[in-house]
Amino acid sequence: MVEQTQLRQWGRNVIDIERDALDNLYQYVDSKEFADACQLILACKGKVIVMGMGKSGHIGNKISATLASTGTPAFFVHPGEASHGDLGVLSENDIVLAISNSGESSEILTLMPVIKRMGLPVIAVTGKPNSTMAKVSQLHLCIQVPEEACPLGLAPTSSTTATLVMGDALAVALLQAKGFTKDDFALSHPGGSLGRKLLLKVSDVMHKGNGLPIVDHDICITDALYEISKKGLGMTAIVDEHHRLAGIFTDGDLRRVIDAQINLRATKIAEVMTPNCITITENILAAEALKIMEEKNINGLIVVDAAHQPIGALNMLDMVKAGVI
Template sequence: MTSQTQLRQWGRNVIDIEKKALENLYQYVDSDAFGQACELILQCKGKVVVMGMGKSGHIGNKISATFASTGTPAFFVHPGEASHGDLGALSKNDVVMAISNSGESSEILTLMPVIQRMGVPVIAVTGKPESNMAKLAKLHLCIKVPEEACPLGLAPTSSTTATLVMGDALAVALLQSRGFTRDDFALSHPGGSLGKKLLLKVDDVMHKDERLPLVKQNITITDALYEITKKGLGMAGVVDDSNKLVGIFTDGDLRRVIDAQVNLRDTSIAQVMTPNCVTIQAGILAAQALQVMDDKNINGLIVVDGQHQPIGALNMLDMVKAGVI
């Protein structure tokens, strides 16, 4: 039976070999071809159509997805399916990125005459500059690696890693060239926690109007508890006669009051509230409000306007429901 030590060593060997493959990639990113490929894609009025067979196809799928989410319109077309109708998705305004480590993928080479007839430029990404794909393409990006991490030299390992990193290098270079921002990124990621963190504002999450728990500072703790229970946020903002926020009373404050054996029916909320409480302004990202709660180690916040009058409230559960956490 193979020892744990041997298994770990084999794993480390793979990492070492692939690290060398990535270091070898610098020379290809530093080449004129990399800059020319970026310029060609930036000038493209259509989309980047990525193609690849087998493992190259899996990597190509990821590259096209990264392009699309970072400001470069792109999609993946399977070369085998392209020969049977899917090539109709290609337009004369597009750019093709064809991926094949050997540069001799027959499925892609079969498509090259048609693509060239359409006048669509091809960027070939291969490990062999002398390959047919490299020679037929308008531009060639080399991803040649010293060796595969597979000890048999057969399974694509280092080569697929290098291809993936080359795709990321292109995507990020294009992103920066376009001046692509966090807001732009958010627009292509409206679903999921990432989109929520980048798009959702406090105004979208907070309880307001009749759902906003507020009490006057001169009422008793018992009366304040009715409001807290009714609104279900575990807290209430305390306001003065001009409706300005003067404090907050939470479930945590209630526990401290009970421990101190304070008379709930006779004591005013102003005597036991937390004055000068942490507040936030409307319009900020919900993720920023979450950060405030984390930093201050609190579970809820009152949202105030420019006159320090409360206009909303939210707690950690609201963040969970909204998908910000």
């Protein structure tokens, strides 16, 4: 049985070696080739075709996905399948991003004559500046590492980490150069939690119409409790004679009223409500409303219009149901 301390040390060694590999990567990102590669992709009127075999292919797949989701159209093409028809995805305005740590991937090199014949520029990403791929490509991005984290020096570890980070560096540099925004990001992520956080607005989540808990300021506490119970949000908006929001009354306020032994039937809700409560508008993101609730340590919010009249309400449970949390 291997001791736990030894296992932890081996794990730490991997992190140390890969951290050194990333420190070594600075010099290649600072190079003219990196900036040239960014400019070449920015000028591209087509898409970036990413290629790689084995572990480089797995990393290439992730790089193409990152590029595509951050405003740079990209596809991953498996070099082994490309020579059997998949190369048809290439068009005259594309760029090829070819990944191989050794720079001698036979599957990619076999495709080079066809890519050259199409006149497509190739950016090679390798750990060997003097490799065949580096020499036949228009640009070369070096991802050379001092050593692999694998003690045998065989399993790609530091090199794949460096490749992934180089791909992220390209994608984020391009994102910023294009002025890519949160709204742009949301358009390519309509599904899942990212899409909900970036697209869902308060108007999509709030209770409105008959679902909005709302009472007049001159009714008694008991009648207000009927409204809270009926609408099930744990609160109600209170409006004045002009139907403007005067305050809010919540389950928490009820507990304080009971502790103070206030007469629920004889006391008007306006006397115990929380005036000047925090409000939001319907056009802000639901994620922003959630942030307000978390920062103010409150469980619900009243939504008002330009005239400060209540038009909706939401609570933390609504955020959970909508998938914003």
